[in-house]
Amino acid sequence: MSEIPVKPIGREDIRKLESALLVMSLYDRETLEAIKDPSARVTWVDSLYIAAAAFARERAGMPVSKIAEELGVTEATVRRHLKGETKAGQLVMRVYEKLLKEGFKVELPPELAEQCEAKVKELREKLEKVKKALAEIQNWL
DSSP states (O other): OOOOOOOOOOOOHHHHHHHHHHHHHHSSHHHHHHHTTTTHHHHHHHHHHHHHHHHHHHHHHHHHHHHHHHTSSHHHHHHHHHOOOOOOHHHHHHHHHHHHHOSSSSOOHHHHHHHHHHHHHHHHHHHHHHHHHHHHHHHHO
């Protein structure tokens, strides 16, 4: 991903910041715990999107009324996210601070990282078997 504008100017910058906030928030431990519950998953992800989108637009200087209109939510909803009165708003604010300090960085929780490493190891082993079988076939020909 190219440089993330922390003070967006224009639609493209807003989209970049919104996307970065959403992705970083989705990999946060709190989010991963919250979306384990299927009944809360859609609501939580939707709320997180609205918070990230509102935050990016607010950083670009858009008024709350315009943000609400673009996102199809009430001004009160936008204000609650921007003030950190919602879990999603709090998380997006934390992620924004992290983005300011460290830049765009997605860290997998240790248990998820271990699962990914195990899967990569498994796939590498399968690849080696396929390479060996291919070499045997080539030698046979």
